[in-house]
Amino acid sequence: MGEVELSCLAYVKMYLHGCLFPRCSVNGLLLSSSPAGGAVCVTDCVPLLHSHLPLAPITQLGLTQVDVWCAQTQQRIVGYYQANACVSDNSPTPCALKIADKIAEQCNNAVLLMIDGGKMSPDYRVPPIVMYERKDTRWTLKDKHTIMLRQWEETREIANQLLDSGDHSLLVDFDSHLDDITRDWTNQKLNAKIAELASPANVCTWMSRVEK
Amino acid sequence: MASVSEMYDVTWEEMRDKLRKWREDNHRNSEQIVDVGEELINEHASKLGDDIWIIYEQVMIAALDCSRDDLAWTCLQELKRQFPGSQRVKRLAGMRLEALEKYEDASKQYDSILQDDPTNTAARKRKISILKAQGKSAEAIRELNEYLEQFVGDQEAWHELSELYINEHDCLGDLGVREAAVFHGGVCVCVCKQHTGSVVTLAGGQCLQECLARYGKAAFCLEELMMTNPHNHLYCEQYAEVKYTQGGLENLELSRKYFAQALKLNNRNMRALFGLYMSASHIAASPKVNATVKKANVKYATWATNQINRAYQLAGRGTKENKCSVKAVEEMLESITMS
Numbered sequence: 001m002g003e004v005e006l007s008c009l010a011y012v013k014m015y016l017h018g019c020l021f022p023r024c025s026v027n028g029l030l031l032s033s034s035p036a037g038g039a040v041c042v043t044d045c046v047p048l049l050h051s052h053l054p055l056a057p058i059t060q061l062g063l064t065q066v067d068v069w070c071a072q073t074q075q076r077i078v079g080y081y082q083a084n085a086c087v088s089d090n091s092p093t094p095c096a097l098k099i100a101d102k103i104a105e106q107c108n109n110a111v112l113l114m115i116d117g118g119k120m121s122p123d124y125r126v127p128p129i130v131m132y133e134r135k136d137t138r139w140t141l142k143d144k145h146t147i148m149l150r151q152w153e154e155t156r157e158i159a160n161q162l163l164d165s166g167d168h169s170l171l172v173d174f175d176s177h178l179d180d181i182t183r184d185w186t187n188q189k190l191n192a193k194i195a196e197l198a199s200p201a202n203v204c205t206w207m208s209r210v211e212k
Numbered sequence: 213m214a215s216v217s218e219m220y221d222v223t224w225e226e227m228r229d230k231l232r233k234w235r236e237d238n239h240r241n242s243e244q245i246v247d248v249g250e251e252l253i254n255e256h257a258s259k260l261g262d263d264i265w266i267i268y269e270q271v272m273i274a275a276l277d278c279s280r281d282d283l284a285w286t287c288l289q290e291l292k293r294q295f296p297g298s299q300r301v302k303r304l305a306g307m308r309l310e311a312l313e314k315y316e317d318a319s320k321q322y323d324s325i326l327q328d329d330p331t332n333t334a335a336r337k338r339k340i341s342i343l344k345a346q347g348k349s350a351e352a353i354r355e356l357n358e359y360l361e362q363f364v365g366d367q368e369a370w371h372e373l374s375e376l377y378i379n380e381h382d383c384l385g386d387l388g389v390r391e392a393a394v395f396h397g398g399v400c401v402c403v404c405k406q407h408t409g410s411v412v413t414l415a416g417g418q419c420l421q422e423c424l425a426r427y428g429k430a431a432f433c434l435e436e437l438m439m440t441n442p443h444n445h446l447y448c449e450q451y452a453e454v455k456y457t458q459g460g461l462e463n464l465e466l467s468r469k470y471f472a473q474a475l476k477l478n479n480r481n482m483r484a485l486f487g488l489y490m491s492a493s494h495i496a497a498s499p500k501v502n503a504t505v506k507k508a509n510v511k512y513a514t515w516a517t518n519q520i521n522r523a524y525q526l527a528g529r530g531t532k533e534n535k536c537s538v539k540a541v542e543e544m545l546e547s548i549t550m551s
Contacts, residue, residue: 052378052450086345
């Protein structure tokens with residue numbers, strides 16, 4: 001099927017979500033600010049839950065609120081990600097399939113992304129993700145060559161830097177927002193930090209450090 | 213690298229007291245415990261007196277949680293030296309083996325504890341944790357049920373069992389299935405691991421029954437917890453979430469009642485507030501209820517809406533940060549009209 005591009009911002013937040021709750025299964029929604037049609041560009045993500053993923057009320061609430069926010073900000077929900085607590089098992093759970101199905105109702109080339117916990121390490125050469133697309137009524141593995149992550153090494157460095165500096169604790173998921181509603185699940189603060197780190201000047205500094 | 217005491221300007225006594233507080237509250241803030249505990253052990257061991265042993269235990273467990281086997285090993289050696297032959301230290305050695313994923317060896321360690329002392333609950337629970345870590349949740353459920361027959365008052369175990377049931381066959385319950393049924397023209401598509409992709413009619417949905425039964429069992433565990441902890445708003449709210457997930461009018465009404473109960477116990481529980489709003493709205497919108505019930509539920513939902521709006525207005529004051537979430541909630545509540 002079609003090509004999928006994963007932005008630095010979406011990848012870093014997803015990855016940090018998994019790192020922030022290493023003992024829990026986590027999930028979230030993948031968003032796009034590009035118009036429908038052609039390749040799917042995942043430009044952002046919203047981390048949702050780190051507890052009771054299979055229970056309906058908070059999932060429904062999260063989906064509805066993100067939907068409304070997307071309408072307000074000209075974005076669309078184009079996919080779903082999940083990282084399982086059990087690191088050796090990265091297959092989509094029934095609730096992951098269910099939510100992905102719901103998303104696919106509104107978006108034909110929706111993607112389901114599983115984070116492979118076993119491969120999350122600071123110097124892994126390829127992104128620790130497995131992507132599925134919907135063919136007929138089943139979710140099947142996507143051909144790796146149709147998945148693009150521009151500037152993977154820089155993206156990986158940004159994620160590592162945020163982990164080292166402890167800034168990953170800035171990430172707010174929907175669950176944390178419900179614990180304290182003054183916290184912002186759209187993560188504007190963290191987005192700004194990531195954008196700053198992704199600026200060309202910063203990238204040059206690390207690449208030279210990495211090469212040494 | 214600055215020390216904890218330098219960075220936070222704290223004395224060793226304050227560090228020791230903090231560790232005690234975390235111990236008493238059973239906090240799992242392992243990175244912090246390792247930072248504070250390691251410094252305390254390295255720099256101030258002589259001043260700690262007999263407290264040092266319990267600190268070694270606390271730091272060791274936290275170190276395992278952070279993959280700091282070096283630190284865990286040091287703590288374990290000190291404890292072994294001081295308490296040779298202790299069951300408690302044996303259990304810690306077992307936990308270290310678990311952290312290294314040497315599950316067979318860990319299991320043997322726990323078995324040897326149980327041979328000497330068959331009532332050792334800690335060792336039994338560790339064995340169940342091994343099953344969970346290996347992904348053998350059906351076995352873990354079976355063992356935990358057996359354990360609870362003997363140790364009926366173990367709150368932690370009841371809660372763990374409820375979590376295992378919830379995560380075991382997670383189909384997002386009946387509500388999800390009904391929606392799928394509409395999508396596929398009235399035929400239920402079951403997405404359980406056994407039937408992925410196949411089409412199963414609602415009437416003959418045997419697998420659906422199994423899934424919903426798991427939620428019923430999770431609910432039973434939470435009922436046990438609510439009975440022994442009637443003032444705990446979290447158990448009420450979790451119970452309500454399970455009922456909501458099971459779906460059907462009766463369960464929705466129960467879920468609304470328990471969301472309301474959770475709110476009575478803690479009026480700042482946002483999940484309970486949203487849950488009350490959602491369950492009341494769904495009941496009011498159902499074609500099966502009479503006008504009186506509908507009217508009552510509209511009233512509950514409207515009350516919840518006002519409380520939610522008020523909470524978000526209060527939260528929004530002074531912070532630019534959550535303007536987006538405030539707007540999203542307002543629109544969501546407006547868009548669901550009550551007729």
